[in-house]
Amino acid sequence: MCPASFDYHRPASVAEAVQLLSRPGAKALAGGHSLIPAMNLRVAQPGELVDIGRLDVLRGIRVDGNRLIIGALSTHAQIAASPEVQKHCAALATACSTVGDPAVRNWGTIGGNLAHADPASDPPTVVLACDAVIHTQGENGQRAIKAADFFVDVFTVDLQPGELITSIEIPSQSHRRMAYVKLPHPASRYAVVGVCVSMHTSGGVCDQIAIAVGGATAKATRATGAQSALLGSLLEAEALEAAAIAISADIGDQAVSDIYANATYRRAMAGVLLKRAVKAL
Amino acid sequence: MASRIFGSGIKRREDPRLITGKGKFTGDIMLPHMLHMVVVRSPYAHATIKHIDVTAAAAVEGVVAVYTNADMTLANIPCAWLIPNSNLKLVPHPPLAKEKVRYVGDGVAIVLAESRDIAQDAADLVRVDYEALTAVVNPEEASMDGAPLLHVEAPNNIAFRWIASSGDAGVEKAFAEADVVVKERIVQQRLQPSSMETRAAVAQWDSGNEEMTLWVSSQNPHIARFVVSGVAGLPEHKLRVIAPEVGGGFGAKLPIYPDEVLTVWAARKLDRPVKWVESRSENYTVTTHGRDHIEYVEIAATKEGKVTALRGKVYAGMGGYLSTAAPGIPTIAHGLMYSGVYTIPNLRCESIGVFTTTTPVDAYRGAGRPEATFLVERLMDKLADKLGMDPVVLRRKNLIPPFANGYTVAMGITYDSGNYEGALAKALGIADYDQLRKEQAEARTKGRYIGIGVTTYAELCGFGPSAVAGATGFQGGLWESAIVRVSPVGKVQVLIGASPHGQGEETTFAQIISDELGFPVKDIDVIHGDTSRTPMGWGTYGSRTTAVGGAALVLAARKIKEKARAMAAHLLEAAVEDIDYDDGKFFVKGSPDKFKTIQDATLMATLAWNLPPGMEPGMEASQFYDPPNFTYPFGAHIAVVEIDPDTGKVDLKRYIAVDDCGPQINPVIVKGQVHGGLAQGIGQALCEGAVYDDNGQLLTGAMTDYAIPRADMFPQFEIDHTVTPSPHHPIGVKGIGEAGTIASTPTIYNAVIDALKPFGIESINMPLTAPRVWAAIQEARANHAIGGR
Numbered sequence A: 001m002c003p004a005s006f007d008y009h010r011p012a013s014v015a016e017a018v019q020l021l022s023r024p025g026a027k028a029l030a031g032g033h034s035l036i037p038a039m040n041l042r043v044a045q046p047g048e049l050v051d052i053g054r055l056d057v058l059r060g061i062r063v064d065g066n067r068l069i070i071g072a073l074s075t076h077a078q079i080a081a082s083p084e085v086q087k088h089c090a091a092l093a094t095a096c097s098t099v100g101d102p103a104v105r106n107w108g109t110i111g112g113n114l115a116h117a118d119p120a121s122d123p124p125t126v127v128l129a130c131d132a133v134i135h136t137q138g139e140n141g142q143r144a145i146k147a148a149d150f151f152v153d154v155f156t157v158d159l160q161p162g163e164l165i166t167s168i169e170i171p172s173q174s175h176r177r178m179a180y181v182k183l184p185h186p187a188s189r190y191a192v193v194g195v196c197v198s199m200h201t202s203g204g205v206c207d208q209i210a211i212a213v214g215g216a217t218a219k220a221t222r223a224t225g226a227q228s229a230l231l232g233s234l235l236e237a238e239a240l241e242a243a244a245i246a247i248s249a250d251i252g253d254q255a256v257s258d259i260y261a262n263a264t265y266r267r268a269m270a271g272v273l274l275k276r277a278v279k280a281l
Numbered sequence B: 001m002a003s004r005i006f007g008s009g010i011k012r013r014e015d016p017r018l019i020t021g022k023g024k025f026t027g028d029i030m031l032p033h034m035l036h037m038v039v040v041r042s043p044y045a046h047a048t049i050k051h052i053d054v055t056a057a058a059a060v061e062g063v064v065a066v067y068t069n070a071d072m073t074l075a076n077i078p079c080a081w082l083i084p085n086s087n088l089k090l091v092p093h094p095p096l097a098k099e100k101v102r103y104v105g106d107g108v109a110i111v112l113a114e115s116r117d118i119a120q121d122a123a124d125l126v127r128v129d130y131e132a133l134t135a136v137v138n139p140e141e142a143s144m145d146g147a148p149l150l151h152v153e154a155p156n157n158i159a160f161r162w163i164a165s166s167g168d169a170g171v172e173k174a175f176a177e178a179d180v181v182v183k184e185r186i187v188q189q190r191l192q193p194s195s196m197e198t199r200a201a202v203a204q205w206d207s208g209n210e211e212m213t214l215w216v217s218s219q220n221p222h223i224a225r226f227v228v229s230g231v232a233g234l235p236e237h238k239l240r241v242i243a244p245e246v247g248g249g250f251g252a253k254l255p256i257y258p259d260e261v262l263t264v265w266a267a268r269k270l271d272r273p274v275k276w277v278e279s280r281s282e283n284y285t286v287t288t289h290g291r292d293h294i295e296y297v298e299i300a301a302t303k304e305g306k307v308t309a310l311r312g313k314v315y316a317g318m319g320g321y322l323s324t325a326a327p328g329i330p331t332i333a334h335g336l337m338y339s340g341v342y343t344i345p346n347l348r349c350e351s352i353g354v355f356t357t358t359t360p361v362d363a364y365r366g367a368g369r370p371e372a373t374f375l376v377e378r379l380m381d382k383l384a385d386k387l388g389m390d391p392v393v394l395r396r397k398n399l400i401p402p403f404a405n406g407y408t409v410a411m412g413i414t415y416d417s418g419n420y421e422g423a424l425a426k427a428l429g430i431a432d433y434d435q436l437r438k439e440q441a442e443a444r445t446k447g448r449y450i451g452i453g454v455t456t457y458a459e460l461c462g463f464g465p466s467a468v469a470g471a472t473g474f475q476g477g478l479w480e481s482a483i484v485r486v487s488p489v490g491k492v493q494v495l496i497g498a499s500p501h502g503q504g505e506e507t508t509f510a511q512i513i514s515d516e517l518g519f520p521v522k523d524i525d526v527i528h529g530d531t532s533r534t535p536m537g538w539g540t541y542g543s544r545t546t547a548v549g550g551a552a553l554v555l556a557a558r559k560i561k562e563k564a565r566a567m568a569a570h571l572l573e574a575a576v577e578d579i580d581y582d583d584g585k586f587f588v589k590g591s592p593d594k595f596k597t598i599q600d601a602t603l604m605a606t607l608a609w610n611l612p613p614g615m616e617p618g619m620e621a622s623q624f625y626d627p628p629n630f631t632y633p634f635g636a637h638i639a640v641v642e643i644d645p646d647t648g649k650v651d652l653k654r655y656i657a658v659d660d661c662g663p664q665i666n667p668v669i670v671k672g673q674v675h676g677g678l679a680q681g682i683g684q685a686l687c688e689g690a691v692y693d694d695n696g697q698l699l700t701g702a703m704t705d706y707a708i709p710r711a712d713m714f715p716q717f718e719i720d721h722t723v724t725p726s727p728h729h730p731i732g733v734k735g736i737g738e739a740g741t742i743a744s745t746p747t748i749y750n751a752v753i754d755a756l757k758p759f760g761i762e763s764i765n766m767p768l769t770a771p772r773v774w775a776a777i778q779e780a781r782a783n784h785a786i787g788g789r
């Protein structure tokens, strides 16, 4: 396999990168683990590649007050191994540890993953459950985009041409309990369905909850019905059962079918995984 | 005698170069002035070619030539297994499609350019005007009236219809009189062989000497020479075919494809070296697939569990053309093995080869025998269930009793040796079968779904004798050859016609020579895969390299030994009859201290200063060997699975394999072959399967969609063996390359169905993925309202 020919740039600053990316046909290259396969198949034929891999300002994971800030160039492996992530957003560490295989985790970046927005990706589900904010820089300056607004459709996000994700800001979940559970596709290891739960209980009663499901629909989705089913409950078997039914309904006719699994399976598995996620908390 | 090298698990000698990246594959070959070829392929499964316009492509800078069928006068790509009495339709298969394309990936043009990138860019500019025709991907549907027709020569798309029967009247009678008949529709899904190295070819034309060298990733360079010389119109002695390091084949590098022929043709036409390397997507769309049967099978038995008859009708998908060995697979390699290890007196197999608008099908690890083993083992389990009998008990009622030299089954073939009960008993012992059944029963009371699958199998391998090849329409011989050449100082070159490509014969064949002649393994090189260096052979497939080539080698070594004995006798001034041999030393009987080593004898025979009367100088022997029969390895496998009823996921808990390939030359290599074989067979059962849409587009054309098994699917395999020598092989060895694949698919399948027994599920189409198993459970729950926990 060989990609169509392209020009290659390696900018020294984010500003230069953004400027290069504003040219028609230009595309950012991060870990290359979504972009290069697409180029090899000639599905993507960018005329210019802007390699952002040396922009160290986009690296690093740090905690700022009660916010976790993850640089866009952080790899899945770095996120999975980060004590800060494990403390403040444990489910993201789990999700990143289940991405693909070691090569993919060592090359693929969270920025690239979110920008690419494959419906079967793992990180978007967690990012959405945590009400994260995506920070970007483009020709017209910086933006802070709520995760709920960022994911638009299959492979489609709210990024202007040439706009780069610089970091992901996640409100600390350390006061909550979190879990991410997925059914991996046997070939790609992408999520057939993935469910993220972030929950707080007091006296056994669930008083804060966020649930998101990925893989099942065109983009990661908040399971609002399932959240309501559990909020205020004691997480007893009946409540879990009701939540499982609710999450299937939340997905509803938006569930995707492919040659591996049909919509019915995905809806049902969201329920199964939700129960497992809650039990794993 | 020192500890014997035969039977010791020394490390594979080929591995250091392979695991340090020093192996030289076809893709590594770079020649001066080399051009790169890209094949323009059809995006349609079935279409008429109305017009091809290459002008834009030819105009690209760096493009040297663009050719279509109209530019060449090449012969058709032949099919080489012309099954007699089957009304086989030899349809034309031009190296580049002429009026019509018949599968996605069928070649329509070639681009030759200074670099691969340029060739690919230009290939995208070749404009082909197609008129789409209707596709048909299911072989049973393709054989029905009104189905889209691929070849005018083959009405109803039927490529051949072959019947093997122990006697139709007997079969009919047995079914009519049976107490119990059990039927099954089996879909042997299409598999995509996924060797690590894709196919590749480099051709170099020496116009001065009018000689062509073709490096090709192949399992059988001599067959490649035979066929490519014919298609490309080159004298056979002017074509040298070299299979350098080959990164796996599994049957798919046995056929001769258009691509290699086109590489050769273009190299000659342009008088420049030409390289073609297949991409992975290309590999999945154009390299032959395996299996693809739809089978209707049934078994008849008495109520006591004595099986009286088995018959089947097979629709075997051939793809768009007949690949090299394709017709032999659902017929000879399949139907003759219908009775497996059982004394079934009445058998009938009807195999219908059908063209479909899909990638051609050919051998894939096991080739025909996995399908045969699957159907008889599946039917045995279903029958046991119907009779309310333990499947092991049912098998034992029908096993062929132990035999050391020949047992003829109702299909007429004669197995060489077998002790099926021996292997079964050993496997059951390792598994602790009775205890397993207790644990299963207990687990069921707790809502856990554990299943046990037991398979007893025999396979036909060690492909030969040549007379059988001829009688069954195989357009080649099935013998092997070896030359053992000892240098003056006693270093050994073993030149073999077979073409190992990962199986480890560079090690095991050195062990054979060392065992026979006493040369240390480090002094022995095994050379293969080059038609100009090695004697003729018919390739590595059908677990035949050791079973046939190994026999040639042993006999060649014994010639060396006798010559060395005669030389040593001469040097020791004794009569040949008085000379004893042990571990590389010849001595007069009773005086082992006065000896001549085989190296001494070799040196003196090579110097030839003083030879015994009548002896030729040198120390070299050559042997051609045509086996008197196939070999029939066998064994018993047991799997334990647990199913998660909530997700449908199958968890493989234990896998026990007891295989008998006769004496083991190197038990570590045997184990490696068994492990790899198991992985592939289990892959078919649980995750692998090519999927086409109705338009004939391959939906599993990438490794992110086509699921090959991964290490984390497997427990530690529990491997053991029994030893039943082949009576006709000089050292009794059989073959082990395919055993694991043949036995494991039904073992896993039966275990899964056993686990699902509480739901009353009788069959699920493979692969048994979580969504499929889950759907079957849902359906069963809806139908029976049981097991709903």
Ligand SMILES: Cc1cc2nc3c(=O)[nH]c(=O)nc-3n(C[C@H](O)[C@H](O)[C@H](O)COP(=O)(O)OP(=O)(O)OC[C@H]3O[C@@H](n4cnc5c(N)ncnc54)[C@H](O)[C@@H]3O)c2cc1C
Pocket: A027, A028, A029, A030, A031, A032, A033, A034, A035, A036, A037, A072, A073, A098, A099, A100, A101, A104, A107, A108, A109, A110, A111, A112, A113, A114, A115, A116, A118, A120, A121, A122, A123, A159, A163, A164, A165, A166, A188, A189, A190, A191, B704
């Ligand atoms: C075999 C395999 C298995 C995989 N399995 C999984 C899995 O199980 N789960 C999962 O979630 N993912 C999986 N992935 C995808 C993986 O996570 C990718 O790494 C990730 O989706 C892309 O990140 P990247 O850094 O490689 O991006 P690239 O491939 O470099 O870029 C991807 C896209 O994002 C754009 N981009 C990159 N960085 C930025 C940025 N900072 N701002 C704006 N746009 C940007 C690029 O222009 C491009 O369009 C798998 C990939 C492979 C090859």
